[in-house]
Amino acid sequence: MIDDRECSLIEVEREGRALSMLMLKAEGTVNWEWIYSRLLIGLVDGSGTWRKERINYIINNIIIKRMNHMGRKRDKNLNFLYYKLFMEK
Numbered sequence: 001m002i003d004d005r006e007c008s009l010i011e012v013e014r015e016g017r018a019l020s021m022l023m024l025k026a027e028g029t030v031n032w033e034w035i036y037s038r039l040l041i042g043l044v045d046g047s048g049t050w051r052k053e054r055i056n057y058i059i060n061n062i063i064i065k066r067m068n069h070m071g072r073k074r075d076k077n078l079n080f081l082y083y084k085l086f087m088e089k
Contacts, residue, residue, distance in 0.1 A: 004028055010039065012048070022050060025063040035062070 006029060010022045022039065042051050055064050 006030060006032075008032060008035075010036070012043065014048075020050065021067045022055075023065045023067060027061045030062060 004027070006026045008024045008026075010024070012020050024035070039050075039055070042053075042055075043049070045051070050066055055066070
């Protein structure tokens with residue numbers, strides 16, 4: 001991003017339905033591969049739920065927000081994500 005932050009979205013689906021999403025924002029460069037593997041191992045170990053302990057474990061300089069999917073239309077989802085990624089501190 002312009003302000004030296006890196007962002008990432010992880011969306012979990014099951015049988016074609018989106019279940020939840022994690023939004024990650026880092027100040028500077030981070031090892032995303034390591035972070036993804038820790039989060040996904042935690043997701044599997046937690047029977048499909050994001051475990052707070054696993055998320056807090058890798059927080060260092062990363063903002064992690066858990067978002068549940070609501071019954072929004074696609075355009076509203078895109079506007080919501082844009083706001084969360086770029087406008088919200």
